[in-house]
Amino acid sequence: MKSVAACAGLVCAAVLFPLNLLAQPAPAEVRAALPDAVAVGSTRLRVWGFAVYDATLWAAPGFRPEAYATQAFALELRYLRDFASADIARRSIDEMRRSASIDEARSQRWQAAMRAAFPDVKAGDRITGFYRPAGAEAAVARFTFNGQPAGEIRDGDFAPLFFGIWLSAKTSEPAMREALIGGDKP
Template structure:
């Protein structure tokens, strides 16, 4: 005979969820803004660059940041990075390439890499030329993603967000010329150390 089913009380479910999220490095935060314009409020375009790979134009990248944005501390500030695709790509391929680039910036536990890959694969759609995926870094919360201005979802993990945006903004990026083009307008205006 099977034991009767007893649902967990709501408080126990919330405690269990907070334990799971806490151990996975995920953060719980307020719901993301439903539109890109709301998510980028106060942000202005500060730089653009084009990614070419093996002679093919892949996407144009645009960095959005508030006045006073400091590239040396990008992970501590809110900003947006928009990729305007110039060719058709599969979402799974975008996710795979992203995790490979993230692994080039830091050592990632294999189980963590699999969780992040699964999260990106679930979020990133197949894109056509002209589609725009914009990521918004919310410090202490994670990354929020928008397709053509409409919310796709988020990865509520600050460590993920720092490494993901590091693909373009870290000094260890595999595309230093692209990074330079994205931040060029800020480099000349950055305050100098005494």
């Protein structure tokens, strides 16, 4: 009987986990940059059964995922494992290549920019990426680490491809994308 109760508790926790994240207020750095932002969706990335990070997409009400590259938003990643900056940058390039061809010179330049913006992370650390769409200037990706400014990449091609890792229809994790854009809300 105890095992039935334990299983029921795990199922309940799994169902309520995303709802609990959505009920959280936006971090201070998100509120400062996007005062009207609400949690659009949240999810946990697991790879081979290992929890990697919890992700939350913050945007103004009315966010249109099919046009994500035309709207301001923030993507918060709360890491559940330790990762080296170089590994995060390398994996990001691999994922970005799912959406576009990236030559080696650009890959090296972008990896260097990401290594400068992303420190090594430990479990519990947060990297939040802010996307500003192209307007008078090219699209910009700005990053904070545990709420503090960490870097900015001012390359109009980089920003939409980087955030496309999570939001593009070509993502390697379509279920994660669906949860982030609010498509699997009960």
